[in-house]
Amino acid sequence: GAGVSQSPSNKVTEKGKDVELRCDPISGHTALYWYRQSLGQGLEFLIYFQGNSAPDKSGLPSDRFSAERTGGSVSTLTIQRTQQEDSAVYLCASSFEGQGGYGYTFGSGTRLTVV
Template sequence: GAGVSQSPSNKVTEKGKDVELRCDPISGHTALYWYRQSLGQGLEFLIYFQGNSAPDKSGLPSDRFSAERTGGSVSTLTIQRTQQEDSAVYLCASSSYDRGNNGYTFGSGTRLTVV
């Protein structure tokens, strides 16, 4: 597609349930990022995928969080046993490795609410 697509746009889940958030990056972009944005806050880095390299998982806040990227394209962020503090907007961005600069394009995010 023309942009980064995230789904669902909104997700309400009960505490303790698992959720999966999906990101479709721009075709051909080798780099993919996940960020978390709490209400009125900045963007917290979660995980970074670059081509076939091992992902940088240094931002994942706990072992309940995991992400994968299949075939170098679509990525899924999974949160297990969700907690109320997981409520936030989860943003995905992709970029072209060769450019690495203004190639960063963000999706509109998934707003996760844990009740």
């Protein structure tokens, strides 16, 4: 597509429920990134995909977080047994492989609220 698309734009969930956040990157962008933006915490790297594989999952905060990417395109970030501290804006970005140094293109984010 023309830009990075994320859905849903807003999600309110009850503590303990599982949520799935979706990212559809720019067509042809083989690199995909997830970041988390929490109030007062800035932008926190979560995971990086190169094609369908994730060479760097170092930013995932706990084993409740997982992500996958299929077909070298759409990615899903799953949070199991959500906690209130998971409330944040989750941002997805993409770039051409090896060209992240030219800057990423970000989606508008999913605002997750855990109540």
